[in-house]
Amino acid sequence: MKEIYKNIYLKELPLPNNPLKYLNFYIIKGQEESLIIDTGFNREEIKEEIRKVFAELKLEPEKTILFLTHLHSDHTGLATYLEKMGLKVYASKMDGDLLNSSVEKSDPMWQNTIQHGIWQGLEEDQLDIEDHPGFKFRPTAHINYIPAIPGEVIQIGEYNFEIIDLKGHTPGIVGLYEKEHKILFCGDHILGDITPNITFWGFQYGDILGTYLKSLDLVYNMNIEHLFSSHRSLVDDHRKRIEELYAHHEKRLNEARQALRKSGKSTVRTVTKQLQWDIKSKNWDEFPKSQKWFAAGEAHAHLEHLRALGEVTMEEEKGVLYYWLKE
Template sequence: MVCQVWDRPAVYAIPVPLPDNPLKNLNVYLIRTETRDLVIDTGFQRPECRQALWQGLDELGLRADRAMLFLTHLHTDHTGLVWDFVERGIPVYMSRVEDLYYRQLIARPFSAMDTLFAREGFPPDELRRQRESNQGQRYAPRPGFPVLQVEDGEALPMDLEVRGLLTPGHTPGHMVLYLPKEQLLFSGDHVLFDITPNISVWYEVPHSLSDYIDSLRKTRALPIRRAFPAHRAAGSDVYERIDALIDHHGWRLDEIYQAVRTHPGASAFQIASAIHWSVRSMDWDHFPPHQKWFALSETLAHLYYLTEKGQLRHWEEDGVTRYAPAHEPPFVSVSSGESNPFMGK
């Protein structure tokens, strides 16, 4: 059901279901001015998403000759239906960094990530099952859609100031939209309120966690009256949520370090199985393969951070990368407080 979530400018939210996905839904937003309609993100390329999206846009009377689409990032639940817009003559905007990275990504075989994950201990049979069930591949748009690239801080061509702000971390070129006069933030997957954005490893992007924390700090410096996330419900205090996200990664670094300390020589996959995950109250052995994929990817982002900071060391044994503490005494806590390097204290 379409819902108006802001008055001036008029902002509408269209809930697009994401079947069989723990995210549950995508919030597609439409910002309406006197001359333009800006749609933000699309949903998967699957019938349930298409029906909900276009039913909502038709209800709002979207006209192709005054519409534009902005994609916050490359994930398929945000880009899957992009060709629906292209084929209607609607221009598509995306961050320059994300567009260039996406074009490099689709030119590479997905098996390259399988090779990386196998080296980090992901069992081969579960890798195969993950490929078969991966929604990001099954419901992706066909490649080659045209994009008008947006630079960090650049305003979109509207009769309203809407600026794209680069916020790498969740993906290498993730971009939020910010309305400085109204102090509104369309945060994509950068800031979510009910769930924590997944911070993964990416090809040739070794510092995704550091990038994400820097992006959170950048966002926190903005005056924000309301933030509109891409998934689930919006919260009332975006600054409190940003602080909570920073703390979350501090605690996660602590937890992962302690898991490595308890199990020196463990693989990343073994470490991921030894830490807490909130996935429908399941234990690790019952996780679907695609959830293990995301869990391992996020674990790796934290392991890489700890290794970069000199807290961990790693080596290869029997074709699998192993991790252990780099030194004693034990790792200094990075949860909130004076010892937290994320807070810059």
């Protein structure tokens, strides 16, 4: 654990078998109340690591706030455990409710994921929700959270953290901004070495890639000297990194346009197969099953963005969605 700024500590919590490698776990120590950001996976060794941090910094559970940036299990896995320890838990209304609707297999989160797979044309890949990493590491109980409302301020010691809406990576991801010290805790909104996953969440969330790009614009225009992200290396120049992320999505949109030009009326699956992926698989058949959900979700978000831009038309036929370029 190291002190990365006055009274702000960083401890890396390992995420085994995960390309994200570890979670940057932040602790802000105040005289009265203290704050921790996100939790890591629900694993015994992580509980142990967090207990050590509490002992080392002399944190009292009843005087500590757990702030959840978003619903993903590498950020929320121990929320129930920490709530039982006595911490107050903050989550956005959107992600908190989604998290609480993902406990049972029959809950909307998983039934929607299955439905999206059918829409995307993944039925022939015979995916099983039991193989979905989000399902495997899903929360085991509901959390009683306090809604983190954008604009509200959480005061810890000399810091005043404003809750900022960063939606895009998830429908309700939130960050904490300290204006005077020019610090932003941004969760997975902006990461240093990897591109945050932007996926299709359902039509009720609209053009989620467009929403994400707007949240990037918001942070681009903010005065930030210290961007504290949740994984891998910290970002020195937030504007330079955001420009790289814009370029990444522009490239992806071009790949999707090209796939539609080549294949005509296509399912999300057909487009997904033609995008460039970092995974070392020769072709779609060798693609790890668990990753097919994520790849198709990402391709789908890009197709929906093209549709929002007015470039693409979509139609449902026998339960499967088809996309094609307008003339």
